[in-house]
Amino acid sequence: MxxxxxxxxxxxxxxxxxxxxxxxxxxxxxxxxxxxxxxxxxxxxxxxxxxxxxxxxxxxxxxxxxxxxxxxxxGVPWRPGARELLEALREASVPTALVTMSIRSMADDIIAAIPFAAFDVVVTGDAVEHAKPHPQPYLLAAEQLGVEIAACVAIEDSPAGLTSAHSAGAIAVGVPNILSLDDTPSTALWPTLVGVTVADLAALVGPNGSAS
The missing domain is CATH 1.10.150.240 (Putative phosphatase; domain 2)
Structure with missing residues (x-):
């Protein structure tokens, strides 16, 4: 988040x-x-x-x-392209989860500012025993979504978040904000989410529901 x-x-x-x-x-x-x-x-x-x-x-x-x-x-300072991509995913009926180490009350503030039903699952820092970079937050999100973690695309901006997603077994996409992700394990690094489409995310997922 x-x-x-x-x-x-x-x-x-x-x-x-x-x-x-x-x-x-x-x-x-x-x-x-x-x-x-x-x-x-x-x-x-x-x-x-x-x-x-x-x-x-x-x-x-x-x-x-x-x-x-x-x-x-x-006000809520949206990251470029993020809300647009999230809305496109929802319109395409793609299950989505918010995985954040902020606590639930703050996550609820952000969710309330989104003018559509944005997430099926919300995992927050006060709901897990182990925080990022531990894989537990992403494993819990996949479990609650009812999907295999290998079929999940996780988008992260920090080394801790990207490490959490990658070590959990997700398709981990880094979009740097204030920290470099060059030395952090990932499936892909994108400079921005502006112009990213549902098809771009789908292309990361192979025919067997894992990284292509």
Whole structure:
């Protein structure tokens, strides 16, 4: 979701900086980049190491609330081509899942801003034991969709997300946003989703329902 469907990474980075500085710590751009795509509870330990004197649940709640405030203030910043491709997939009756390490309340905010029924399944960071880059989030999504993971095309913008999808056995497509994906295992790397069609995704799936 964050960085692939919506360009909210800058909202997260602002929230992270505010949080650490509220406890008189220092948060750099490199610190923020290191957490892109990671699970929120795993990230909480990093904030605690930077001096944030809150428990993990409180850190997750505070960060999420601040990002949701920015979404309400500035609107939902869609990534180029992402919503158009999602709508085309829905019109073609392709089952879709949202696999995000944001918590469910924030995912619901984004879903509510989409003017069509966008997803059959939603897997969020508060619904899994192991966050990305672990394969569990994508394996759970495929299970809930009732499809084989090898027949799924996963679109990701971060090394953690792409690793999660690839290690789960999905056809993993990287679309870089703020981080390079050149050294991350993937099926394909595309510069953008602008102009990408359902046929382009179908071409990645072989006749036996796996990577072609």
């Amino acid at each position: 964050d960085g692939t469907l919506v360009d909210t990474e800058r909202y997260w980075m602002a929230a992270e900086e505010e949080l650490v500085e509220a406890f008189d710590g220092t948060w750099t751009h490199d610190d923020a980049l290191a957490l892109v795509g990671s699970g929120l509870w795993e990230a909480a330990a990093v904030f605690q190491s930077k001096g944030v004197d809150l428990d993990a649940d409180a850190i997750v709640a505070r960060l999420t609330a601040r990002v949701r405030e920015q979404l309400n203030e500035h």
